[in-house]
Amino acid sequence: MEDQRKEKRILLKGALYGALTMFMAALLVLAGLTATGRISLHTDAISAGTSRKAAEIQSIIENQFLYEDEVREEDLQDMSLKGYVAGLGDPYSVYYDKEETEDLLASTEGKYAGIGALMAQDQETLEITVQEVYEDTPAEDAGMKNGDVLLSVDGKDVTGMSLSDVVDLVKGEENTKLTVTVRRDGSSIDMEMTRKIVENRTVKTEMKEGGVGYLKITEFDSVTYEQFQNGLETLEKEGMTALVVDLRDNPGGNLDTVCQILDLLLPEGTIVYTEDKNGERVDTKTSDDEHQFTKPLAVLVNGRSASASEVFSGAVQDYGTGTIIGTQTYGKGIVQTLYSLSDGSCLKLTTAQYFTPDGRNIHGEGITPDIVVEKSADDQTDNQLEKAVETVQNAVDGTEKE
Structure with missing residues (x-):
């Protein structure tokens, strides 16, 4: 028993030392970037005091932590890096492990x-x-229907599991097989899919x-x-007026994608431009004169319309090519860049x-919005x-109604 405890302490010490080494190496890299002027950080955060404090924490954990056999060096390293980036105080800057x-x-x-298949949890x-x-998918081919209740995935009971955990079970490598069991009309049905x-x-x-x-x-x-x-194109063929x-509720997404879409709608000119921390313009997205939507247009937004959604509604509003309707949008006017790291992890900054x-x-x-309309409490109508x-429709008819 004593030998086992010693072995666990040795493993824990190794994991803590490895994580501390990794953490300090990351600090040195960032210190080097600061010294070269490529980024601007408070260098006091990377000091001998930080190193001493980290060593103190390592010693306390090594000697006192109850669950020493559950410590993984990889987790310690990842969380130390997550914490360092979180220290920037920016909720949109994040370190992601591999x-x-x-x-x-x-x-x-x-x-x-x-x-x-699109799923939701009560x-x-x-x-x-x-x-x-969705059409032409394994779920459709297997006979899955709207309203089916998931019971298990590959024999694993999903009762009480979070939706994200169940989705992780359903997703996997392409061309791999799985069995999904659902409840329909009081009966259990097994569905094999690839x-x-x-x-x-x-x-x-x-x-x-x-x-x-x-x-x-x-x-x-x-x-x-x-x-x-x-x-x-489908709506145009159907005679859209x-x-x-x-x-x-659109949280945003890919900036290039929203600009491609706006290029189908806007006249020639600027769609959006970005400036860096020095106020220098670093990128300008433009639309050409090949496509332009000239029919009456309205854009619906609310407090959960953010980022790329605001690029869309802001450009339409500035050009006057459509009417923005709904409630004030979220207000995310900043851009994140994804930096790939050598081990497959990344930094979003x-x-x-x-x-x-x-x-x-x-x-x-x-x-x-050009026209503010609060959402009605009546779920049966979408005012x-x-x-x-x-x-x-009023614009098509050439009339205006209050």
């Missing part, structure tokens, strides 16, 4: 290996229900009454541009702020969408 980086890149691409019962089955690459459905297309096209964008991923372009673009075509920086303020449809 696994988190892979998930992050997959989410921004809008593609993943899975079954092609906050009271914790049941996970299929909300939508995972394949599935695109996130980020654009919903619908034709409303009176020839008003409706495009709902849930987020701006790499796949969103093509989905938006296809949706717009006006368009409503719904960006409510705030590096610039963006400005609308008219030079507005809306960080902390948001976009004020904001109704106002948007009415607005563009």
